[in-house]
Amino acid sequence: MSASQFIFQLFNGLVFSMLLFILAAGLSLIFGLMDVINLSHGAFYLLGGYIGLTMVRQFDNFWIALIVAPLIVSGLGLIVEYFFLRRLYGRHRHLDQVLFTFGLALIAADLIRWRWGAYVESVPGPDELKGAVVIFGALFPRYRMSLIFFGLIIAAGLGLLIGRTRIGAIVRAGVSDAQMVSGLGIDIQKVFAGVFALGTALAALAGVLGAPVLNLYPGLDLEILILALVVVVVGGLGTLKGAFFGSLLIGLANTFGKALIPQFSMFLIFAVMAVVLLARPSGLFGVKGN
């Protein structure tokens, strides 16, 4: 691998890492507060992508899709939380919650196939970000470059939200003790609903942003979910920092793995996970779960 190839792969790895981060942050947030591993998170990603596709076709404007699709999906997330997940809170029902989201993922996958068909759909990026920049003789597409910035902005925004605001404080307290939050007279149900909506919105946002890079096709929901799960296992469930650095690690491992050992790129990712688990069973930045 030459130096320019290396830089190009590094660049692609960073792009993929940022997409993964936006997705995994939602998954990790939901787990951190509610102790729910949302196996339909990948389905929300894909749904976001497809709704975005429909929007782009309808209005011929990527930016509308980028705003509207996450809103629609987070509305669906609210409905799911309010009518179903809420029935399943409680100490001994974690497995039931996971199983419920698994059932939801099955239904969603089939519904998506029903509505949008089983083809690979490519989505054009926004017109403003067409073309590429030449650096050191390598071509860097503008859209992908902007994804890195976008991911960093989301990371900073979430960091501020969790670290500096009252809602963030509740979420952080909920991470360590949900009962205490209820004891302070805060309506934990509303916080749960809000975080679930935010988490699903992030999934859909990643779906819209990722569509021009990864395309859309049935089965992508699972591929991306598995990667996001590995990210949160490696980074540590429930921490934003873990989601960020876990995404970097897994995103880069995935990209370089595909370039260097295409047959075993997934193997490389799981090898990383196994090593982390051996050294730190609750992940690099994890505090709970064991």
Add this chain to the structure above:
Amino acid sequence: MSQVKAEHLCKDYGGVTALANVTLAVESGERRAIIGPNGAGKTTLFKLIAGEIAPTKGRIHFDGHDITDLPVHTRANLGLSHTFQRNNLFFDLTVLENVRLAVQHHRGIAGQVLKSVSGYSAVNAEAESILARLRLAAQSQQLARNLAYGQQRALEVALALATEPRALLLDEPTAGMSPAETIEMTRFIESLPRSLTMLIVEHDMDVVFSLADRITVLHYGEVIAEGAPGEVRANPLVQEIYLGAPPSVPPRGG
């Protein structure tokens, strides 16, 4: 030779010191009570000896072996058994199944897969006799979660005893029991063989003074007094901690 020995034990929780430099030696067959106000570090000391948590500093010995780095189950297999401050039972199993789990392990048949549990009559008989001694025989087919609180407390002790320990750590065995149940449990503990070493954390001073050979007083994670019940009672520092008055119960020997 002392059977249970703690040397310079320290335990910090994120900068908060729960136990600071506690040294303790309990002779074989001795009945030792650990007392002290809430937050004195009694339960922390117990968890350290039992192996539920790891010390920040210090060593723990049992029968001359250094057990500081051994996991809970290895300590249990050496003969060091403990009860929990909060009932920690197999709540979804029957009372008999609870005790049988302890008995089948120390009899070395817990790995058997060919014969049904009910076929091991010696295990069942032993489990039932332990339940009878703790007056739980009538409840043997009930789920542990359906027992009255005092009965659950008794089952907690039954589980620890069923492993046939040589040293037993009892963490507030009578907590939450009715006065009648407390008297019964105290009598039961008294009736255990004198060869069994016991460490007891207890708030009820009646229980402490009727059971203990020696008493260790913890305060803010440190040992502030240790001796026979009479000595401890007479200790001015102890009197001061217990609201300036001597413990309310006259000595009954032991």
Add this chain to the structure above:
Amino acid sequence: MARHWKWAALIVAILAAIVYPYAVRSYFLSLAIEVLIYSIFAMSLDLLLGYTGLTSFGHAAFFGLGAYILAYTALGLTDNILVTVPLVIIGAALLALIIGFFALRTSGIYFLMVTMAFAQMLFSIAISWSDVTGGSDGLAGVPRPVIGVGAWAYTFDSRESYYYLVLAFFLLSWIALRSIVGSPFGAALRGIRDNEQRMRALGYNTFRYKMAAFVIGGAFAGLAGALLTHFTQHAAPETLYWATSGQVMIMLIVGGVGTLVGPMLGAAVIRLLPTFVSSYTERWEIVLGLVFILFVLFAPRGIVGLLRRAVEKRP
């Protein structure tokens, strides 16, 4: 009295299973073979989930490895089940030892994700290492099995004969698992499910017990995968896919966890569902998901739990 009824029901069920091939069309015979195979698979997961409390979401790893080991040996070495089945069982058990070594350091949700990730890793290897695994086509042309000692050999080439072979393996698996869950070892597994901390306090090295359960469960899942491969004559990467892990989980939940009858009922219902639903709608996966969600929400103890409740309500 109740005991007598149980034995009578069991004998009737076994007799019915024996005469079954003479009573039905070949389509239903194939369905029955699949139901029996998936029953073994679901029972093996129940040993982990229902009895030990290990929420494995990657049970397809062992099922699929069993399928591939069988296809590989049957195509290249021998199709004698006296050789292939032990190889499959050893292979699946070894895989369980490796995955368990990592996964059993974690618990709860982490365990679920780690087992799922390992299974998915095997899936991606099966897809990409096509020289060995046949890639996304898998390994086709697997022959029907032979049983043979020395010069004597018998080939299970008819559907009926293969049905009886699967029935025999099913009964053996059922007897073995029944014996395990009723034994002191099985009691220890239930103890771990209920309260692992207390088990350690009693002196149990719970890691070893969990590992033993994981390995036994993996071995039976491998057997089920091998039996399916001989039947479909094809080892497909889908056997390793998470949908397979999910499907066996659905069977178990719908049937009823913590019992051995539950997995069988669940396997039957879920395997038959597409047959009945597909005459009304193509979207049978939506129906499957809905059925599953309804059970999770309203009948978490599955069909067995519903039946028990019905019996208890009767005066």
